[in-house]
Amino acid sequence: MSTAASATPRFRAPGAGAFIERNGLFVFCLVLTIGAALFAPGFRSPNNLQNVLTNAAPLGVVVLGQCLVILVRGFDLSVASVMATAAVIATSFDETTNWSVVSILAVSLLMALVVGSVNGYLVTRRKVSPFLATLAMMIVLQGVRFAWTKGAASGRVPELIRVVGSQAVYGIPINLLLLLVLALIVGITLQRTTFGRKVYMVGGNPRAAELIGINVERVTFSCYVLSSALAAVGGLVLVGYVGSVDNWVGRGYELNSIIATVMGGVSLAGGRGTVFGALVGAFVLTEIFNIALLLGFPVQFQWVVKGVVILLAVAVYLVGQRSR
Amino acid sequence: MTNDAESKPSRALALLRPLTRWLTPAVLIEIGVIALLFMIGFVISENFRTVDNVVNIFEQTTGLAFVALGQTVIILSGGIDLSLDANIALTSSLLSGVVNGRAELAAPMIAAVLTIGLTIGIVNGALILVLRVHPLIVTLAVAAIVQGITLLYTLMPIGGMPDGFDMLAFGRVFGIPIGAAFSVFCFAVVAFVLAYLRPGRQIFALGGEPAAARLVGVPVRRVILFVYGLSGLLASLTGIYLVSRLGVGNPTGDTNYNLASITPVVLGGTPLTGGRGGVLGTLLGVWLVQTLNNVLNFLDISTFYQWMIQGLIIIAAVSIFIDKRRRAA
Numbered sequence: 017m018s019t020a021a022s023a024t025p026r027f028r029a030p031g032a033g034a035f036i037e038r039n040g041l042f043v044f045c046l047v048l049t050i051g052a053a054l055f056a057p058g059f060r061s062p063n064n065l066q067n068v069l070t071n072a073a074p075l076g077v078v079v080l081g082q083c084l085v086i087l088v089r090g091f092d093l094s095v096a097s098v099m100a101t102a103a104v105i106a107t108s109f110d111e112t113t114n115w116s117v118v119s120i121l122a123v124s125l126l127m128a129l130v131v132g133s134v135n136g137y138l139v140t141r142r143k144v145s146p147f148l149a150t151l152a153m154m155i156v157l158q159g160v161r162f163a164w165t166k167g168a169a170s171g172r173v174p175e176l177i178r179v180v181g182s183q184a185v186y187g188i189p190i191n192l193l194l195l196l197v198l199a200l201i202v203g204i205t206l207q208r209t210t211f212g213r214k215v216y217m218v219g220g221n222p223r224a225a226e227l228i229g230i231n232v233e234r235v236t237f238s239c240y241v242l243s244s245a246l247a248a249v250g251g252l253v254l255v256g257y258v259g260s261v262d263n264w265v266g267r268g269y270e271l272n273s274i275i276a277t278v279m280g281g282v283s284l285a286g287g288r289g290t291v292f293g294a295l296v297g298a299f300v301l302t303e304i305f306n307i308a309l310l311l312g313f314p315v316q317f318q319w320v321v322k323g324v325v326i327l328l329a330v331a332v333y334l335v336g337q338r339s340r
Numbered sequence: 341m342t343n344d345a346e347s348k349p350s351r352a353l354a355l356l357r358p359l360t361r362w363l364t365p366a367v368l369i370e371i372g373v374i375a376l377l378f379m380i381g382f383v384i385s386e387n388f389r390t391v392d393n394v395v396n397i398f399e400q401t402t403g404l405a406f407v408a409l410g411q412t413v414i415i416l417s418g419g420i421d422l423s424l425d426a427n428i429a430l431t432s433s434l435l436s437g438v439v440n441g442r443a444e445l446a447a448p449m450i451a452a453v454l455t456i457g458l459t460i461g462i463v464n465g466a467l468i469l470v471l472r473v474h475p476l477i478v479t480l481a482v483a484a485i486v487q488g489i490t491l492l493y494t495l496m497p498i499g500g501m502p503d504g505f506d507m508l509a510f511g512r513v514f515g516i517p518i519g520a521a522f523s524v525f526c527f528a529v530v531a532f533v534l535a536y537l538r539p540g541r542q543i544f545a546l547g548g549e550p551a552a553a554r555l556v557g558v559p560v561r562r563v564i565l566f567v568y569g570l571s572g573l574l575a576s577l578t579g580i581y582l583v584s585r586l587g588v589g590n591p592t593g594d595t596n597y598n599l600a601s602i603t604p605v606v607l608g609g610t611p612l613t614g615g616r617g618g619v620l621g622t623l624l625g626v627w628l629v630q631t632l633n634n635v636l637n638f639l640d641i642s643t644f645y646q647w648m649i650q651g652l653i654i655i656a657a658v659s660i661f662i663d664k665r666r667r668a669a
Contacts, residue, residue: 142659145612147420151599152654159648167644271480284474316495319488326481330473 041281041293044329045300052303056310064306066184070257072302073191074099074181075272076295077250079280080195080202081243082273083294087206087219088236089286090139090146091274092243097157098131099251099266104161106252107171107261117176124248131157132244136237154270161263169261181256191253195295198246203291215239220287276301279329300329362620366609370624377631385638393634395512398520401630402509403585404600405523405623406578409530410461410571411601412622416534417567418547418614419468419475423483424575424601425593427460430490431579432589436499443502454576460486461572465565487593497588508584519581526574527623534619539566548615603650604629607657 052059059065078095085092102124109116131153138149161169173181180190206212217225218235226232255265280297282289301322308321381388407424414421431453439445460482467478511518534540542563545553554560578597583589606612607628608621632653636646 138655138659144655144658147612148602148606148654148658151602152651152658154651155599155654156648156651159644159646159651162644162647163642275477275480278474278477284476314492316488316491319484319491321488323481323484323486323488326477326484327467327471330477330481331471 041279041296041300041329045296045303048300048303048307052307052310056307059307059310062187064310066187066189068299068302068306069192070182070184070189071306072299073189073195074250074254074257074266075269075276075302076195076298077198077253078247078266078269078273079276079294079298080198080291081246081250082277083280083282083289083291084202084206084215084239085146085243086274086277086282086284087215087286087289088239089219089222089284090236090240091150091284092135092240092247093147093150093270094131094135094153094157095243095247095250095273096266096268096270097154097161098128098244098247099254099269100263101127101157101161102248102251103255103261103265104165104169104263106177106255107169107173109174117174120174120177120252124252125245128244128248129241132241133237135244136240139240140233140236158263165263167263169263171261173255173259173261177252177256178259179256181253182259191257194253198249199291199295202242202246206291211235211238216287218287272301273298275326279326362618364609364618364621366607366617366621367624370607370621370628374624374628374631377628377635381631381635381638384635388635388638391515395515395517397627397630397634399509399517400634401626402517402519402523403578403581404597404604404629405520405626406526406574406581407571407597407601408604408622408626409523409527409619410574412605412608412610412617412619413530413534413543414475414567414571415602415605415610415612416547416614416617417543417563418550419564419567420602420612421461421464421479421568421571421575422476422598423460423464423479423486424571424578424597425595426483426486426490427457427572427575428579428582428595428597429589429591429593430460430486430493431457431576432583433490433494433498433591434589435580435583436497436501436587436589437494438499439501440499441502446502446505450580453580454573457576457579458569458573461569461575462565464572465568468568469561469564483593483598490591490593494591497590500588501583506584506587509581510585519584524623526577527619530570531619539563543567544615546615547613600629603654606654 078099082092082095105124105127106120109120135146135150135153138144138152139146142149180194183190185193206215214225214230214235217228217230218232222232225235250269251266254269255261258265276297277289277294278284278297279300280289280293280295282294304321304325305318308318309315313321387393407428411421411424434456435449435453439449464475464479464482467473467482468475471478507518509517509519513521534543542553542558543566545556545558546560546563550560575597579589582595602612604622604625605617607625608617608619608623610617610621629650632649633646636649641649
């Protein structure tokens with residue numbers, strides 16, 4: 017791709033490309049928000065804004081993990097399956113005390129650890145393409161989940177998970193606060209620790225990373241495990257918002273999280289992009305769904321809007337990258 | 341004398357060479373697994389042993405065969421197509437919805453639907469070229485748009501086909517299902533193009549080493565438009581087949597061909613990185629998947645466990661033999 021770009025040089029005002037590359041999605045997000053505030057009825061209401069943020073939080077949590085995996089040149093199609101499995105785990109404990117949440121969290125994270133480890137093992141040691149490894153895990157996990165629930169998941173979502181998933185303090189959704197904390201941790205890890213540097217190096221140039229003594233396999237493996245763990249948390253947050261469980265909680269999040277991350281400027285070629293950008297991508301995607309709904313389009317029309325906006329956002333954003 | 345003695349086996353080898361090119365390790369393993377599945381089937385059930393059942397398995401491969409063929413060609417060129425389900429949703433619902441039982445509309449609508457399928461594919465290819473974004477993202481975005489249009493047209497399966505339209509799926513000539521035979525014919529045509537004609541070589545070149553392919557003058561645009569167009573066309577064939585089989589189109593897009601189409605490709609030894617592999621492995625992969633489903637049904641294993649088995653088979657296939665070949669390469 018890059019060869020084609022360099023083969024056809026274009027004239028562009030100096031700096032314009034760099035500006036768009038750095039700020040394309042933010043500009044897009046801003047224009048979208050202002051446009052919506054002016055033209056979409058009810059978008060400005062505090063209730064709706066809070067709604068958008070609550071909706072974006074579970075996706076945001078998943079995007080954090082997806083971002084890590086994409087940074088090391090992979091992607092994770094099993095996140096939605098992990099989310100649904102975590103949701104099923106959340107409703108499989110009978111006690112309604114808040115202490116059951118501890119065991120739920122522990123079991124969910126254990127499940128995520130197993131899934132992430134298998135993904136990581138297949139990708140690093142068996143050299144399976146991430147697409148197939150995580151796709152296969154998605155299907156296997158789906159089978160396990162359906163066999164466990166005998167096809168019909170049921171049960172009560174514990175109160176604490178419901179509160180975290182759907183309530184707000186001082187107008188700020190709790191799940192958004194949770195997302196911000198997690199994002200801060202992941203963001204600081206990526207920007208300020210050796211592990212973070214290693215992730216960027218492995219994604220940018222695995223061979224060079226190997227030569228300077230980075231354990232490429234271990235870094236990649238860790239990213240897959242973290243992605244599954246974050247997806248499990250995302251699943252718990254989502255089931256807390258939805259309030260009831262079925263076998264398809266989080267359906268579509270695998271592709272939406274990839275789309276949001278790529279829209280946020282994280283390159284599928286690996287090694288470029290930030291968690292912050294990916295999160296903006298998640299918010300923009302959620303905002304788009306919200307706006308499509310507010311404008312009174314039939315629900316089906318959301319599909320069309322989603323497709324068009326993805327193409328638009330990617331096109332706008334990548335203009336900058338290509339001009340370099 | 342010595343010359344003669346040497347040339348004889350080498351001439352025999354030369355005759356065998358095309359054969360050895362087709363019989364890759366993946367293909368041999370697939371044949372072995374299919375044989376094994378048949379043996380298991382023969383042992384476990386009397387009903388499996390009937391000619392009818394074998395023909396049934398063959399007939400049921402039709403839908404998957406078309407999309408898997410398109411997916412193979414795209415993967416060979418280094419891309420991927422995740423707009424198949426949306427394509428099938430639109431083409432199948434339009435076909436049954438517009439025709440609505442009127443026999444005189446059937447033929448023109450089939451032509452129209454094939455054109456629509458082709459167009460969706462070409463739009464995919466064009467957007468990939470214009471935006472220079474990963475095909476995964478582009479085809480998903482196009483899929484979302486096409487799926488939305490389908491659901492705006494109808495939320496429920498509507499319309500129907502005139503009597504006799506189920507011939508395409510269920511009709512038999514000398515006991516051979518028409519649709520399935522046609523899918524094998526399509527595989528043969530594509531195999532010929534890939535092996536002997538220029539576009540075929542260009543697809544392999546582009547998938548194997550894109551930068552090198554550009555430098556030696558492979559018309560990248562034409563190849564990309566060709567492979568995505570072909571895949572779109574083949575997906576609409578699956579749409580037509582499904583309408584013929586079920587009598588009505590399915591607008592929901594939950595046919596699961598996006599991911600199902602990748603399994604036979606991978607089983608057939610075509611890695612997702614492109615440039616290597618072929619369609620024979622895919623055809624056998626389609627048969628393998630269908631035979632497996634059939635055997636599992638006879639074993640009375642629920643869908644849930646079938647999913648697990650399918651996932652484990654993908655893992656086994658990609659982590660055992662493809663891995664070895666990659667190391668060898």
